Amino acid sequence: MSAPPDGHADPRVAFEAAKLGLWTFLATEVLLFGALFAAYTVFRVKYPELFRSEHLKLNRVLGTLNTFVLITSSLAVVLGVDAIRRGKARLLEIYYGATVLLGAVFLVVKYIEWAGEFRHGRYPGTNIFFALYFMMTGLHGIHVILGMGALAYVVVLSRRGRFSAGYHTPVEVTGLYWHFVDLVWIYLLPLLYLIG
Amino acid sequence: MSHETTGDRRTCLAIYVALLLLTVVTVLVSYVDLGMLNVVVALLIASAKASLVALFFMHLRSEDRLVWGFALVPIVFLAIIILGTLVDTMLR
Numbered sequence: 001m002s003a004p005p006d007g008h009a010d011p012r013v014a015f016e017a018a019k020l021g022l023w024t025f026l027a028t029e030v031l032l033f034g035a036l037f038a039a040y041t042v043f044r045v046k047y048p049e050l051f052r053s054e055h056l057k058l059n060r061v062l063g064t065l066n067t068f069v070l071i072t073s074s075l076a077v078v079l080g081v082d083a084i085r086r087g088k089a090r091l092l093e094i095y096y097g098a099t100v101l102l103g104a105v106f107l108v109v110k111y112i113e114w115a116g117e118f119r120h121g122r123y124p125g126t127n128i129f130f131a132l133y134f135m136m137t138g139l140h141g142i143h144v145i146l147g148m149g150a151l152a153y154v155v156v157l158s159r160r161g162r163f164s165a166g167y168h169t170p171v172e173v174t175g176l177y178w179h180f181v182d183l184v185w186i187y188l189l190p191l192l193y194l195i196g
Numbered sequence: 197m198s199h200e201t202t203g204d205r206r207t208c209l210a211i212y213v214a215l216l217l218l219t220v221v222t223v224l225v226s227y228v229d230l231g232m233l234n235v236v237v238a239l240l241i242a243s244a245k246a247s248l249v250a251l252f253f254m255h256l257r258s259e260d261r262l263v264w265g266f267a268l269v270p271i272v273f274l275a276i277i278i279l280g281t282l283v284d285t286m287l288r
Contacts, residue, residue, distance in 0.1 A: 027270040034274040075212045190238035194226035
């Protein structure tokens, strides 16, 4: 075999490079959400009374329930990565499958919340608080959907016998992405539901 | 880079329980009126949870300095964006 001269032929180097690439992507994601966090901060300072009165209209119980769902899904990802590091592909498929299901549960709860807001006549155009609420949870929801797709694809690849203890880079990097989705929600819960 | 052991799995379960407990605490605190302190407490708890997720679930604690740099520098930029925008709009 004639290996290319760069270090990426070395599987260990390739893995480190892929991981660094994913962290770089997460850096751009921080700034994507960062624009909305900046808007939130500015308008919250400008209209504190509005934020205080409007945030009480959100369903704090469902927001908390969804936090439990996402944290649990993150644990499933950790256990899935741990499983394939020990070469247990079947176990990985179960854990990542569970994560996809928990992502679906999250979206259903989110749907119930949004439907409730619409029923009460609260739309993105109602005021700046609800504009930010729908933008931030909507952008986060898109990330949940994309993450579910990536995780499901990893399960499909694993079914085809692609991963082992020696090679499982896609498992690790999709896992990192899912934890990031969890991280964003960890901040959305207090900002939107708890302190407005 | 070390492979996970049963001990690491136990650690992650402990982190999971800590994350759930911190969530319960931050929700309970939100029902108590502490004035401006509510914001401080909520953000401190959120940051503690985020740190636990990054360090243990994302394995940041066993990463080298290059990955740490890629993880921390965006937070610095985020702070610049938020503070810069805030200063600009408040002094207008």
